[in-house]
Amino acid sequence: MVTISSGFIGSFKLGDNIVHNLSILGELYASQKAGTSEQRELLRKPIIVTIASIAEAVLFDLYLRINSFTREGVANIPPIVLDEIRTKTIDEFAKYIDNAKSKSLLGGSTGIYDSLTELRKLRNRIHIQNAKSHFEPDEIDAFNASRQADAESTLETLLKYMEKNYPRTADKKCVEDFVLPW
Numbered sequence: 001m002v003t004i005s006s007g008f009i010g011s012f013k014l015g016d017n018i019v020h021n022l023s024i025l026g027e028l029y030a031s032q033k034a035g036t037s038e039q040r041e042l043l044r045k046p047i048i049v050t051i052a053s054i055a056e057a058v059l060f061d062l063y064l065r066i067n068s069f070t071r072e073g074v075a076n077i078p079p080i081v082l083d084e085i086r087t088k089t090i091d092e093f094a095k096y097i098d099n100a101k102s103k104s105l106l107g108g109s110t111g112i113y114d115s116l117t118e119l120r121k122l123r124n125r126i127h128i129q130n131a132k133s134h135f136e137p138d139e140i141d142a143f144n145a146s147r148q149a150d151a152e153s154t155l156e157t158l159l160k161y162m163e164k165n166y167p168r169t170a171d172k173k174c175v176e177d178f179v180l181p182w
Contacts, residue, residue: 004163009168011064014064044145045139048151051154052123107161
């Protein structure tokens, strides 16, 4: 298990809910590990959807800090970028990713943005009808072991980047640390 400081989180309740969802993931992982091959496959979809939801919440919190924490600011984001972001309505997972990419908020490499986009599309595959034809038509194939590992890696990379690049001061830390159950 990996522990990541939650010191970059601005919203206590959102951070608390991330901790709660990580606890849910812990239970899902325990069941997956103890289950049969078929049970392990069945748990991949809720695991991936929960991981994606946490990633979206982390980006939501970053944009919440940018827009609401005007006195505190956000470390390592130039004021001109903060001002520009504050003029836009950014309120969906895809918009968070696209804007973060355009401003290099998660680094200059396109890898994390591509991984988040893939994770977002997979999370949206929660809709059984698959109207957008994302991924394989059979859910058992769409939510596979490789994509679960990719989802885990994407969230872990995102959290570590946030921890390193967007910390708040120690006295502002309001949530227990994030423990990743894989």
